[in-house]
Amino acid sequence: MAETLQNLLLGFSTALSLANIFYAFAGCLIGTMVGVLPGVGPLAGISLLLPTTFGLEPTGGLILLCGVYYGAMYGGSTTSILMRIPGEAASVMTCIDGYAMAQKGRAGPALSIAAIGSYVAGTLSVVGLMFLAPPLARFALRFGPPEFFSLLVLGLLVLGYMTGGSIVKNLAMIILGLLFGMIGIDHMTGYFRFSYGVVALGDGIGVVPVAVGLFGIAEILATAGNPVRPEVLKPKLKVLLPSGQELRESVFPIGRGTLLGFFIGIIPGSAHIISTFVAYAVERRVSRHPERFGKGAIEGVAGPESANNAASCGALVPMLALGVPTGPIPAVLLAALMVHGISPGPLFIKEQPGIFWGLIASMYVGNVVLLLLNLPLVGIFVNFLRIPYRVLYPTILMFCVVGVYAVNSSFVDVGIMSAMGLIGYVLRKFDFETAPIVLGVVLASIFEMSLRQSLAMSNGKYAIFFQRPISAAFLGGALILIVIALLPLIRKGIDYGWRRELTEAEKGK
Amino acid sequence: MAIDRISGIALLILSIFVAVETRVLPLGDHSSPGPGYLPLLLASILAVLSVVLIVRTKGSPLWKSVQWKEKFHALAIISCCFLATFCVEPLGYRITMILILGFLFGVLERMKIWWVLVLAFGLSWVSFWVFDTLLRVPLPRGGLGI
Numbered sequence: 001m002a003e004t005l006q007n008l009l010l011g012f013s014t015a016l017s018l019a020n021i022f023y024a025f026a027g028c029l030i031g032t033m034v035g036v037l038p039g040v041g042p043l044a045g046i047s048l049l050l051p052t053t054f055g056l057e058p059t060g061g062l063i064l065l066c067g068v069y070y071g072a073m074y075g076g077s078t079t080s081i082l083m084r085i086p087g088e089a090a091s092v093m094t095c096i097d098g099y100a101m102a103q104k105g106r107a108g109p110a111l112s113i114a115a116i117g118s119y120v121a122g123t124l125s126v127v128g129l130m131f132l133a134p135p136l137a138r139f140a141l142r143f144g145p146p147e148f149f150s151l152l153v154l155g156l157l158v159l160g161y162m163t164g165g166s167i168v169k170n171l172a173m174i175i176l177g178l179l180f181g182m183i184g185i186d187h188m189t190g191y192f193r194f195s196y197g198v199v200a201l202g203d204g205i206g207v208v209p210v211a212v213g214l215f216g217i218a219e220i221l222a223t224a225g226n227p228v229r230p231e232v233l234k235p236k237l238k239v240l241l242p243s244g245q246e247l248r249e250s251v252f253p254i255g256r257g258t259l260l261g262f263f264i265g266i267i268p269g270s271a272h273i274i275s276t277f278v279a280y281a282v283e284r285r286v287s288r289h290p291e292r293f294g295k296g297a298i299e300g301v302a303g304p305e306s307a308n309n310a311a312s313c314g315a316l317v318p319m320l321a322l323g324v325p326t327g328p329i330p331a332v333l334l335a336a337l338m339v340h341g342i343s344p345g346p347l348f349i350k351e352q353p354g355i356f357w358g359l360i361a362s363m364y365v366g367n368v369v370l371l372l373l374n375l376p377l378v379g380i381f382v383n384f385l386r387i388p389y390r391v392l393y394p395t396i397l398m399f400c401v402v403g404v405y406a407v408n409s410s411f412v413d414v415g416i417m418s419a420m421g422l423i424g425y426v427l428r429k430f431d432f433e434t435a436p437i438v439l440g441v442v443l444a445s446i447f448e449m450s451l452r453q454s455l456a457m458s459n460g461k462y463a464i465f466f467q468r469p470i471s472a473a474f475l476g477g478a479l480i481l482i483v484i485a486l487l488p489l490i491r492k493g494i495d496y497g498w499r500r501e502l503t504e505a506e507k508g509k
Numbered sequence: 510m511a512i513d514r515i516s517g518i519a520l521l522i523l524s525i526f527v528a529v530e531t532r533v534l535p536l537g538d539h540s541s542p543g544p545g546y547l548p549l550l551l552a553s554i555l556a557v558l559s560v561v562l563i564v565r566t567k568g569s570p571l572w573k574s575v576q577w578k579e580k581f582h583a584l585a586i587i588s589c590c591f592l593a594t595f596c597v598e599p600l601g602y603r604i605t606m607i608l609i610l611g612f613l614f615g616v617l618e619r620m621k622i623w624w625v626l627v628l629a630f631g632l633s634w635v636s637f638w639v640f641d642t643l644l645r646v647p648l649p650r651g652g653l654g655i
Contacts, residue, residue, distance in 0.1 A: 055646075166513075169562070172559070175551050175555045178547075179527060188544070191543075191544040193534060193544055193548065217586075217587075220586060221582075221583040221586055222583070223579070224579060224582040224583065390614075391628065393586075393613075394613040394618075394628075397586065397609075397613070398610065401606075402602070402640055402648065405597060405648070406646040409647060409649075411594050411595070411597055411598050412594075414590070414593055414594040414597060417590065418587060418590035418591050418593075422587050425583060425587075429512075429577070430515070430575075431512065432516070451547060455539055455541075455542055456542075460538060461539075462539075
């Protein structure tokens, strides 16, 4: 405990430097804008900003990107409440009661509770991250290649199951991502694979062009030409404060949302989206007046909003402690660290305490910045929605091109982005989720390395994965998951309603 | 035909293509897997999943039901992306962006000419200044040095 506090003090000494406060502020500001604008999700926002962090110190760069991440998580709620348009998929549940409150003239309190809930959840889940990540990293020091391989198998299967839509399609997308990740020089033998004489492909295909293509360009392709221009409600500052009763009614939903969000966030997959569904369902279940839900119940805003911010913090636990990202956003954050020559994993917290604890402390700072920024400036943020989409999408396209080019100063990356945009667009039409591809690309090299090292260790015997207890436990978990996934095929009529709802939400974002 | 069947066929073709391509890579053996080992393993799993998609089409929407109403916009935009890929180095960042933004604002979105000029020149110059000058990310200037 004393050691943790001492480390936290070290972190605050880093985070409270003028430059890092500025990065936290800039990240939250940009993130909120990204969250407000439909079609520009946190993933595309972080990917586009990645090149701008190359000239910064690693701590400053990571603080900026994390600010964008949780800023976007909050920003998405603004459009949900004021326009019934989720800025990103995790804000879908906020639309229901948030917009109903806005129609009753209570947009201000809905926005305030979303901000307060996000602040409380963000701050408390940083405490969870602070206490959970270091022991997890110490435990992971016992991992060898077989344990890492089994963990990755389990993680990818959980991702396939927890992402909405068909499990078979999700698994196919994971495999596709892993195959994309095989392109380039084989690190163990030096062979060129699938590069067809293009020297620039020797280093493989980067996560940034893949993420920007699949999420940024594909979104533009799917939505361009859409003439929709919805009405924008603009709340006044004086009606922002919630009443005493609304505050009292929100206390427990915020607490429950925080706990649920944090623990669901650690699970691979669309955790931040799932957490909002679970939080909303729990609130409706425990409410004495469930009939108010859908008609402007403040608990229906407080629970999901707290859950999605807590989940974004929870998602950082395995990324920082194990070096294993659980979703595409932590994967891009991982890529950001790797650009600066830092490899997160079990030794990261021990070897780079300044960066880890600086990041933790900056999250506390960022949450305060987010609260101070969002309430007074909500009227300004909603003005972004007045920019016509026909002006917006060419501008976003330009930033996609410049952002991707800047990573390696390579036109091949722009070509990869374009190809991924086209693939993403077609895959969307065919009801495929594209997030598993990004994760496959990121994990491909560690996946292959740990498999080949394990087989070399065991002289070609696959039994090594079952003989070592930790590895066997992970594979046992994977087996249970496969059985659960196959159950609906065997026993018809099982209600997997939450997966259907998740799929619908992701389609409707 | 159901879209799952079409996508299953496409993925099956891809898996066969990958399997064929790995012929040129050493496979190694179980105790010392070569660079072709995992791609072949993944291609095999992908082939199995493709067959599941082809066979099990219950609940899958039909090809006819897929809406492509934005296809001309999408085609024009993706062409601009590929244009950027091939022109950004020989023409330079700013000229390429002026051409692309001019096309998108002027031809595709039919905005007034002076708006097109202001936005195309303004955005390309401002973004160049932000990335190249302010953030020191070198952007290509092309043969004309612009």
